[in-house]
Every structure is written in structure tokens, then in C-alpha cells.
Amino acid sequence: xxxxxxxxxxxxxxxxxxxxxxxxxxxxxxxxxxxxxxxxxxxxxxxxxxxxxxxxxxxxxxxxxxxxxxxxxxxxxxxxxxxxxxxxxxxxxxxxxxxxxxxxxxxxxxxxxxxxxxxxxxxxxxxxxxxxxxxxxxxxxxxxxxxxxxxxxxxxxxxxxxxxxxxxxxxxxxxxxxxxxxxxxxxxxxxxxxxxxxxxxxxxxxxxxxxxxxxxxxxxxxxxxxxxxxxxxxxxxxxxxxxxxxxxxxxxxxxxxxxxxxxxxxxxxxxxxxxxxxxxxxxxxxxxxxxxxxxxxxxxxxxxxxxxxxxxxx
Amino acid sequence: xxxxxxxxxxxxxxxxxxxxxxxxxxxxxxxxxxxxxxxxxxxxxxxxxxxxxxxxxxxxxxxxxxxxxxxxxxxxxxxxxxxxxxxxxxxxxxxxxxxxxxxxxxxxxxxxxxxxxxxxxxxxxxxxxxxxxxxxxxxxxxxxxxxxxxxxxxxxxxxxxxxxxxxxxxxxxxxxxxxxxxxxxxxxxxxxxxxxxxxxxxxxxxxxxxxxxxxxxxxxxxxxxxxxxxxxxxxxxxxxxxxxxxxxxxxxxxxxxxxxxxxxxxxxxxxxxxxxxxxxxxxxxxxxxxx
Numbered sequence: 001x002x003x004x005x006x007x008x009x010x011x012x013x014x015x016x017x018x019x020x021x022x023x024x025x026x027x028x029x030x031x032x033x034x035x036x037x038x039x040x041x042x043x044x045x046x047x048x049x050x051x052x053x054x055x056x057x058x059x060x061x062x063x064x065x066x067x068x069x070x071x072x073x074x075x076x077x078x079x080x081x082x083x084x085x086x087x088x089x090x091x092x093x094x095x096x097x098x099x100x101x102x103x104x105x106x107x108x109x110x111x112x113x114x115x116x117x118x119x120x121x122x123x124x125x126x127x128x129x130x131x132x133x134x135x136x137x138x139x140x141x142x143x144x145x146x147x148x149x150x151x152x153x154x155x156x157x158x159x160x161x162x163x164x165x166x167x168x169x170x171x172x173x174x175x176x177x178x179x180x181x182x183x184x185x186x187x188x189x190x191x192x193x194x195x196x197x198x199x200x201x202x203x204x205x206x207x208x209x210x211x212x213x214x215x216x217x218x219x220x221x222x223x224x225x226x227x228x229x230x231x232x233x234x235x236x237x238x239x240x241x242x243x244x245x246x247x248x249x250x251x252x253x254x255x256x257x258x259x260x261x262x263x264x265x266x267x268x269x270x271x272x273x274x275x276x277x278x279x280x281x282x283x284x285x286x287x288x289x290x291x292x293x294x295x296x297x298x299x300x301x302x303x304x305x306x307x308x309x310x311x312x313x314x
Numbered sequence: 315x316x317x318x319x320x321x322x323x324x325x326x327x328x329x330x331x332x333x334x335x336x337x338x339x340x341x342x343x344x345x346x347x348x349x350x351x352x353x354x355x356x357x358x359x360x361x362x363x364x365x366x367x368x369x370x371x372x373x374x375x376x377x378x379x380x381x382x383x384x385x386x387x388x389x390x391x392x393x394x395x396x397x398x399x400x401x402x403x404x405x406x407x408x409x410x411x412x413x414x415x416x417x418x419x420x421x422x423x424x425x426x427x428x429x430x431x432x433x434x435x436x437x438x439x440x441x442x443x444x445x446x447x448x449x450x451x452x453x454x455x456x457x458x459x460x461x462x463x464x465x466x467x468x469x470x471x472x473x474x475x476x477x478x479x480x481x482x483x484x485x486x487x488x489x490x491x492x493x494x495x496x497x498x499x500x501x502x503x504x505x506x507x508x509x510x511x512x513x514x515x516x517x518x519x520x521x522x523x524x525x526x527x528x529x530x531x532x533x534x535x536x537x538x539x540x541x542x543x544x545x546x547x548x549x550x551x552x553x554x555x556x557x558x559x560x561x562x563x564x565x566x567x568x569x570x571x572x573x574x575x576x577x578x579x580x581x582x583x584x585x586x587x588x589x590x591x592x593x594x595x596x597x598x599x600x601x602x603x604x605x
Binding site (some may be wrong): 013142271 | 448453456543565566
């Protein structure tokens with residue numbers, strides 16, 4: 001209960017700070033500058049006040065308007081009058097599909113590589129994967145995304161097909177069409193994630209493989225494969241799962257680069273465009289979503305940890 | 315977006331062998347050599363090249379590498395070699411300054427909090443926690459979107475990079491404040507702030523050097539991301555990040571606008587990470603011991 005209150009306070013403080021920061025720094029009025037003919041100041045004021053974006057209104061009044069709106073589930077309006085809530089809800093779906101795909105691929109790849117590297121500790125696979133991880137961690141997401149696009153164009157040219165698509169979420173909406181669009185952005189998220197996860201998982205596996213209960217399991221005659229999968233993997237997954245859960249939360253807004261490069265209209269991409277057009281309410285709304293997502297992920301991580309812990313009461 | 319490898323400790327139950335004293339490992343030396351080479355390129359290159367960043371060759375728009383322009387030209391006829399080296403210079407400077415500034419702040423905050431404890435500790439750690447909670451990317455993007463000077467970007471990046479190290483420094487300092495030499499200084503009447511600056515922080519040098527190196531690559535990667543969205547380095551300044559952002563749209567049919575900057579950036583991060591990992595391997599045992 002105390003923790004719930006704590007979480008709620010964190011969400012309120014984080015989104016309020018984001019609103020305050022955006023309201024003080026951003027300048028929605030600039031959207032009207034440079035128009036010919038220049039709109040009358042009174043008209044601009046009225047339009048901005050309508051959207052609760054007028055810098056001439058007292059800051060406290062604007063904040064109270066925003067907070068009471070948020071409390072009712074109303075995210076406010078953008079500078080040109082569109083509702084923020086519906087837009088963000090749609091984008092949250094887009095981001096959720098992208099991040100889920102990326103995280104699933106990254107987690108599977110990372111756990112598989114980490115397990116194999118730990119089982120063959122200091123062997124050729126361990127060294128090779130270590131080198132690849134080192135290289136991947138030096139490649140910024142922007143470069144990785146563009147390299148993947150170049151690779152995809154080469155792949156399409158060589159095979160004479162147009163299988164891999166580099167822009168947008170779908171063209172006609174069929175399942176295969178969606179798959180063709182999701183491959184590259186999901187890989188952009190998955191590869192760096194797999195690199196980090198494989199290292200985490202490798203060290204967790206190494207800790208576990210030397211533990212007494214694993215040795216006991218081997219001694220009572222279980223096969224090596226069974227011991228690794230049933231006993232070692234499960235315990236080693238505990239820290240890895242925690243990392244993955246938090247990454248999922250962070251990626252919901254942090255997949256900005258991937259979304260921008262591949263033209264997915266998600267939350268991260270919207271955050272950037274909202275900063276450019278000075279949409280205070282959108283910026284604050286996205287921050288609120290990010291805060292809620294992180295808190296939810298913290299809760300899920302705790303539940304997962306309890307489920308995976310072999311010492312839990314059954 | 316940290317670029318460091320997660321700490322891979324030795325398996326439990328097997329005590330780590332005492333490493334013999336050494337300077338740098340082979341990979342560390344390779345990293346240092348690559349880093350010095352890139353540093354020399356960044357410093358000397360733009361001086362030696364006949365072109366400058368503002369020059370336009372009106373006979374070569376978007377031309378592939380040639381004798382006149384070894385790295386090719388941009389769509390507006392600028393020489394990519396000089397742009398890339400200037401960008402490398404700016405990225406290096408940003409990485410170094412941010413890392414040194416962030417580590418300095420971390421050392422001061424952590425050491426003062428850990429040495430004085432009490433209300434000093436509570437205040438400083440409250441600020442640290444607050445900065446950890448605030449979405450850093452949002453703040454940097456929002457604030458720097460109205461700023462044209464790259465030094466503002468450096469201050470912002472540094473402001474959001476010191477918190478975790480400060481906590482580590484605080485922990486080590488708490489363990490250190492009861493050591494004999496610190497006590498001796500206290501009983502000799504040395505003022506507390508001087509004990510922190512002269513005795514505590516210098517004894518953390520190894521931890522701080524390793525941390526600063528890690529921060530260099532983190533800062534360079536953060537700058538790349540921000541510049542890609544136009545929130546980082548803005549014209550007339552160029553950085554590797556802004557060059558990558560400019561080159562990415564033309565990467566398919568004019569690869570030379572993209573690959574030089576991207577390749578140099580990757581080489582730079584690899585060099586810094588090699589040195590950083592090596593330093594951390596050397597200093598980690600010392601770091602763990604007092605905790």
C-alpha cells in the first residue's frame with residue numbers, strides 16, 4: 001500500500017515536472033510567427049488560451065487546468081486544437097507492437113547466446129560472441145538503423161524481390177505485410193539489446209553453473225542439457241528478466257531513433273515532433289505515459305522475480 | 315545509452331587470481347594507439363587540408379572520392395574530409411569535456427556527502443535522486459532546442475551524467491572516512507573541506523579515471539543521438555553526429571556522405587571502450603575492496 005502511494009507520487013511528480021519544464025521553455029506562439037498575413041495578436045491569444053498554451057495566462061492557472069484535465073483523463077490539446085489523448089493512444093499501440101517484437105527477438109537471441117557462451121566458457125563461441133558484442137556496443141542506433149537499411153536494399157536487389165520494407169508500419173495491413181515491415185526496426189532494437197542481455201545472462205549463468213545445487217543435480221545423474229535448462233537457466237533468468245522488464249518500459253518512449261528512421265508513428269517520434277512544435281501538453285502526456293510504464297514494469301519485474309525464484313513457497 | 319560492457323565478474327566460488335602488476339594489456343594498448351591516432355587526425359587534419367568547412371567546390375556537387383576530395387563532396391560541394399575531421403574534433407572535445415566535468419561533479423558531490431553525512435548527505439543525495447528520476451533526454455532536448463552554442467550542450471550532458479558515479483564515490487568515502495590517514499589529518503586540525511579535497515578525492519583517483527573514460531563514449535553517443543534530431547550540435551558547427559544525420563538520407567546512392575563519419579565514430583567508441591575496459595579491469599579490485 002505504501003509502495004502504491006509512493007509509485008503514484010512518483011508518476012505525478014515526474015509528469016508535473018515535465019509539464020512545468022515544457023511550459024517554461026517551449027514557445028507555442030512561435031508556430032504563428034512568419035505567417036503572411038500575420039494573424040492578429042488577439043486571435044493568436046484566443047487560440048492559444050483555448051489549448052491552454054498561452055504564455056500570457058498565469059503559469060499556476062495553466063498548471064491547474066492541465067492537472068484537473070489529466071485527473072479526468074483529458075490529456076489536453078495541441079497548438080492547432082487536436083486532442084492529445086486519442087493521438088497518444090493510437091501511437092502507444094504502434095510503439096507497443098514495435099517494442100514487443102524487438103524485445104522478444106532481442107531477449108531470445110541474448111539469452112541463447114549468453115547461455116551458449118557460459119556453457120562453453122572461454123571457448124571459441126564465448127570469445128567470438130564477446131567480440132561481436134563489443135563491436136555492437138560501439139555502433140550508435142542511428143548508424144545501425146541505416147546500415148540495416150543499406151543491407152536490406154542489397155538483399156532485395158540480390159534476391160530480386162521486395163521482401164524487406166524500410167518505411168512505415170504496413171501498406172495493406174495483411175499479416176505478411178506487417179511482418180515485412182517489422183523485421184528491420186525490430187532488429188534495430190533487438191541487436192544492441194541482445195548484446196547487453198547476452199553479457200548479463202552469461203555472467204549470471206557462470207555464477208549459477210558453479211553453484212552447489214547444480215553440481216548435485218549433475219551428481220544424481222541428470223544429463224548436462226537437462227541441468228543447464230531446468231536448473232541453471234531458470235535461476236540465471238532472474239536478473240536477466242529484471243533487466244528486460246525495465247528495458248521494455250524505457251523503450252516505450254526511448255525507441256525514438258528507430259521510429260524516426262523507419263517512419264513508425266509511435267510515442268518516441270511524437271515526443272521529438274512535439275518538442276519542435278512546442279506542444280506542451282503532448283510532451284507532458286508522453287512523460288506521464290513513460291512514468292506509468294516504468295512503474296508498471298517495476299511491479300511486473302517484482303512478480304516475475306517471485307515466480308522464477310525456486311525457493312518460493314508452492 | 316551506456317556503451318560499456320556489463321561487469322562480468324569471475325564465477326562465484328572461484329577466487330579471482332591476483333593479477334600481476336602491469337601497465338596496459340594488449341587490447342588496452344591497441345585502444346590507446348587508435349585513440350592517439352584519431353586524436354592526431356582531429357587536431358592536425360583540418361590544418362593540413364587545403365579546404366575549410368565553409369569552402370564550396372562549385373565544380374563538384376555530391377562527387378565520389380577523388381584526388382581533389384579524398385572523401386568526396388556533399389550535395390552543396392563541401393569537402394567531406396575536412397568536415398569529418400572537424401566533426402571528429404568536436405565529438406572528441408565534447409566527449410572529453412563532458413566526461414571530465416561529470417566525473418568532477420560526481421567526485422565532489424559523492425565525497426562531500428560521504429564525508430560529512432548528516433544533512434549535507436541528505437540534501438546532496440536528494441538532488442542526486444531527483445536528477446536520476448527526471449527524464450534526461452527530454453530535458454536536454456527541450457532546453458537545448460533553443461540553444462545554438464555547443465557549450466550549452468556540454469553543460470546539459472554533464473549535468474545528467476554524474477549521479478550514479480556520485481553514489482559509488484559516496485559509498486567508498488563512507489568506508490574511507492575512518493581510515494588512519496584521514497583520522498590523523500582530522501586530529502591534526504586540518505579543516506574538513508581540505509581533508510575531502512586533499513586526502514579523500516586523490517585516493518579515489520583510480521576509480522575516477524576509469525569512470526571518466528567510460529563517460530567519454532557515453533557522452534559521444536548521447537551527442538550523436540541529440541545531433542541526429544537537431545537538438546545537439548547545429549550549423550555552422552559540425553560533429554560526427556550531425557554529419558551522420560546529414561549523410562543518412564543520401565547513404566544509399568552516395569555512400570561516401572555517410573560511411574566516413576559513421577566509421578570514424580565507431581572506431582572512436584571502440585578505442586575509448588578498449589581503454590576504458592582495461593582501466594576498469596585494473597582498478598576494479600581496488601574499488602571493491604573498501605566496500
